[in-house]
Amino acid sequence: MNFNNLALDLHEIEKEYPENPLDYFKEKKICLFKACLEKYFPGVRWGFQDLLEELQLESSTCLNQSCCSGTFFQRNLITRAQFSAINERNLNEMNQQADIAFFSCNGCYNSLLRGRDFLKNPEVRVKTQEILNSISKKVDGERYPGIYNILENPKLKLVHDLDFLYLIRNDVLNTLKFDLGNLKVAIHYGCHYLNLSRDKKTLDSYFGSKTKLEGLIELFGGIPVDYQERESCCGWGASQLLINPREALKITYNKLKSAENVGADFLLMPCPTCLYTLSKPEYRDNIEKWFGEKLEIPTIHLNELIAILRGCEEERCISLTRKTPRLEEIFEIITQQ
Amino acid sequence: MADHTELDWNWAFYKELVEDVDENRNIIQCISCGKCVGDCPAAKVSTFNSRKIIQKVLRGDKSVLKDSDIWHCYLCERCKRVCPKENINIPLLIINLRNESFKRGYGPRYNDLRKYVEMSERYLTKGTVLEEPLGENLPQERIDELNTICDFARIKYVFKASKEKQKSKRKKS
Numbered sequence: 001m002n003f004n005n006l007a008l009d010l011h012e013i014e015k016e017y018p019e020n021p022l023d024y025f026k027e028k029k030i031c032l033f034k035a036c037l038e039k040y041f042p043g044v045r046w047g048f049q050d051l052l053e054e055l056q057l058e059s060s061t062c063l064n065q066s067c068c069s070g071t072f073f074q075r076n077l078i079t080r081a082q083f084s085a086i087n088e089r090n091l092n093e094m095n096q097q098a099d100i101a102f103f104s105c106n107g108c109y110n111s112l113l114r115g116r117d118f119l120k121n122p123e124v125r126v127k128t129q130e131i132l133n134s135i136s137k138k139v140d141g142e143r144y145p146g147i148y149n150i151l152e153n154p155k156l157k158l159v160h161d162l163d164f165l166y167l168i169r170n171d172v173l174n175t176l177k178f179d180l181g182n183l184k185v186a187i188h189y190g191c192h193y194l195n196l197s198r199d200k201k202t203l204d205s206y207f208g209s210k211t212k213l214e215g216l217i218e219l220f221g222g223i224p225v226d227y228q229e230r231e232s233c234c235g236w237g238a239s240q241l242l243i244n245p246r247e248a249l250k251i252t253y254n255k256l257k258s259a260e261n262v263g264a265d266f267l268l269m270p271c272p273t274c275l276y277t278l279s280k281p282e283y284r285d286n287i288e289k290w291f292g293e294k295l296e297i298p299t300i301h302l303n304e305l306i307a308i309l310r311g312c313e314e315e316r317c318i319s320l321t322r323k324t325p326r327l328e329e330i331f332e333i334i335t336q337q
Numbered sequence: 338m339a340d341h342t343e344l345d346w347n348w349a350f351y352k353e354l355v356e357d358v359d360e361n362r363n364i365i366q367c368i369s370c371g372k373c374v375g376d377c378p379a380a381k382v383s384t385f386n387s388r389k390i391i392q393k394v395l396r397g398d399k400s401v402l403k404d405s406d407i408w409h410c411y412l413c414e415r416c417k418r419v420c421p422k423e424n425i426n427i428p429l430l431i432i433n434l435r436n437e438s439f440k441r442g443y444g445p446r447y448n449d450l451r452k453y454v455e456m457s458e459r460y461l462t463k464g465t466v467l468e469e470p471l472g473e474n475l476p477q478e479r480i481d482e483l484n485t486i487c488d489f490a491r492i493k494y495v496f497k498a499s500k501e502k503q504k505s506k507r508k509k510s
């Protein structure tokens with residue numbers, strides 16, 4: 001396996017803190033990586049931030065962090081070295097202020113690990129450092145020494161929100177005011193969570209089926225329902241919705257339809273990019289236009305769901321600009337217990 | 338199954354791609370089993386076939402650069418997980434082929450190039466791909482750094498093209 005040592009080693013934490021893994025995070029400085037798409041779904045960030053606060057973990061965001069640039073790399077608009085330099089710059093900045101960076105987006109998480117992977121190639125590494133040198137010359141003396149160098153042994157570790165939430169699931173459960181009251185939940189992990197090898201230490205954890213979301217749903221009193229398209233892509237596919245919209249939307253349609261067919265009350269996911277694709281009203285309208293079917297299954301990010309279950313105000317946990325059908329209905333079902 | 342003979346192999350194209358991105362070396366291990374195709378979202382909705390693309394590359398068939406097929410990959414990395422061979426990285430190969438295609442002026446038929454222009458512009462002026470970030474804006478010095486990092490990248494050309502277009506529009510009106 002090609003384990004990237006930037007990823008937080010969850011197995012080690014489980015071994016060291018078998019009773020209460022949350023203890024590992026106490027006293028640690030936490031930085032929430034700002035995913036661009038949280039702009040559309042602020043509950044994804046706020047819901048998580050509020051939970052950390054209740055768990056008495058201190059978190060912040062990094063003012064100097066830019067977008068991960070995965071979208072530009074995947075569209076061939078920047079080179080591997082430029083992509084790595086952007087990510088290394090972000091790592092430098094976060095490494096200054098935090099011990100652990102949390103990720104609410106599969107894409108951002110994958111980007112930072114991938115940027116590091118590219119540095120294993122000597123040529124890309126040299127180019128990346130050259131680029132970093134060219135910007136550090138311009139940095140004024142006020143800032144810390146060594147900026148921006150490729151970090152040999154960064155103290156910073158990265159973790160996906162879902163992996164963290166699952167690790168401390170019993171503590172999360174203790175913060176909840178409501179349960180899922182047997183609502184049926186279809187799970188979507190997203191390709192870059194399901195197929196990611198960079199943060200896996202063993203083949204088993206890479207190939208084995210991913211079931212953390214199902215585990216959380218059961219714990220929260222819901223019923224995870226299996227459906228045929230569980231492992232399929234949301235349809236975004238690094239701009240496929242722009243390049244080949246009809247084909248891409250067919251994938252989105254198949255996914256939503258398959259979840260509706262098994263009677264799921266809503267679709268749950270750990271990524272705002274998938275959420276965007278699976279909920280955007282324009283895409284739902286085009287699905288109806290092109291495939292003749294109006295699909296109304298609501299969609300929600302795990303961080304938003306936890307916020308609802310914790311009794312957070314609707315406005316804070318679900319963006320009001322979001323017009324996903326029937327989401328308010330789900331909110332009401334849960335909160336009127 | 339393989340639809341070619343030993344004589345079909347031509348390594349020139351393969352070597353070019355390996356020289357550009359070393360990891361492409363691993364595609365030589367491909368045994369044409371088709372597992373990647375069976376699990377591929379793109380193959381389900383288009384004629385995209387990763388196995389055939391690899392075979393074409395190994396036969397030196399540069400027509401892949403002109404085919405619209407390479408623009409159908411979802412870069413989802415599913416194939417990496419199901420491929421019986423270690424380290425064949427199809428999405429990286431596809432990104433590399435798209436790069437070559439761009440260089441030769443083929444590129445995709447984007448239905449909505451405007452979105453790319455907008456995203457590039459936001460990134461180089463705000464450091465995000467959406468209108469405004471949630472929370473504080475990135476300081477101007479950091480934005481300048483991003484611009485330096487992106488020197489000579491395609492993102493800059495897209496950005497400049499958008500500026501020139503705006504200028505000529507303003508002039509006309």
Ligand code: SF4
Pocket residue numbers: 373376377378379380387409410411412413414415416417427428
């Ligand atoms: S990365 Fe591309 S080739 Fe591989 S499974 Fe996904 S769509 Fe298919």
Ligand code: SF4
Pocket residue numbers: 366367368369370371372373374387388391419420421422425
């Ligand atoms: S799964 Fe791997 S070995 Fe099989 S055809 Fe695809 S790339 Fe080749």
